[in-house]
Amino acid sequence: MCASYGLDPRFSDQQLIEEADDELMEGIRAWARRNADEAVRPTGRLLRNLNPILLPSDPAPLLEEAWWGFLIDGRPSRFPSINTRSERLQERPGGLRGRAIVPATRWFEMQKPSKTWHEFGLDGALFGMAAVTQRGRAEDGSWFTCYSIVMQPAPERLTGIHDRMPVLIPAGFANDWLTGEPTRELMDEALLASSDATRWVQAATMTSAP
Incomplete structure (x- = not known):
């Protein structure tokens, strides 16, 4: 599972989504600066850390600060909700009705x-994680x-560390992920689109917990 991740404000101007403008990218960078590059952790009753996500909007995606994990009847859900398995969404695509992209520069397992x-990333580059x-x-x-961040099986070279990893959404597929019909085919296409970035994921051992 992805239990925490990071967003370094020093990321390059690499696109997160082809439709992104300078204001959106600066909004992401400003949030990262305010939070002093600390590890992002799930939001809870006593931890009101609201984190940037990209939501579908016309004519361009919307940047919003959101709650990591689902709220049920006024409280954080009693079932695990910070991550959702891609297989579950393939079997029950109704869970894809609401979707987002979570900007990050690394995640931790x-x-x-x-x-x-261990820290995972793409050599410090900004990337997007699929979310529902x-x-x-x-x-x-x-x-x-x-x-909730969508998780897929990790490639064999990473399974000795952890058997799951986020579904990484490349800039060219980002709009499809945000606006496509909520079907199994969309989840299948996202996994296929994620495969190229997955090949470049790097892992590093950490000297202390994030």
């Missing part, structure tokens, strides 16, 4: 049983867009 932390979304209400009555 713990290797078991050694409990060693739904609206949720917090205890104080505030409504948020909530998101």
Whole structure:
């Protein structure tokens, strides 16, 4: 599972989505600066960290700060909701009705049983992780867009560290992911589009937890 990730404001101007403009990219960079490049962790009752995601909008995608994990009846869900398996969405594509792209420059996983932390990324480049979304209400009555990062089986060369990794959405497929019909075919196409970036994923052992 992806339990935390990072967003370094020093990323290059590499596109996250072909339809992105300078204002959107600066919004992502400004959020990263405000948060001092700290690891992003799931939002909880006592942890109101709202994180940038890209949502479908006309004529250009919308940048919104959203809640990582689903809210049910005013509280964080009791079932695991920060990640969603791609296989589940293939079997039940109704879960694809709301979608987003999560900007990141790396993500973190713990290797078991050694409990060693590893950092994964694309040599510091900005990339987008596929996510599904739904609206949720917090205890104080505030409504948020909530998101869950879509996870796929990791390639064989990474399975010794962790058996899952995020579905990486390249810029050329980003608009398709955000606006396509919620079908199994869309999830299949996203996995295919992710395969090229997946080949370039690098892993590094960390000296301490993120």
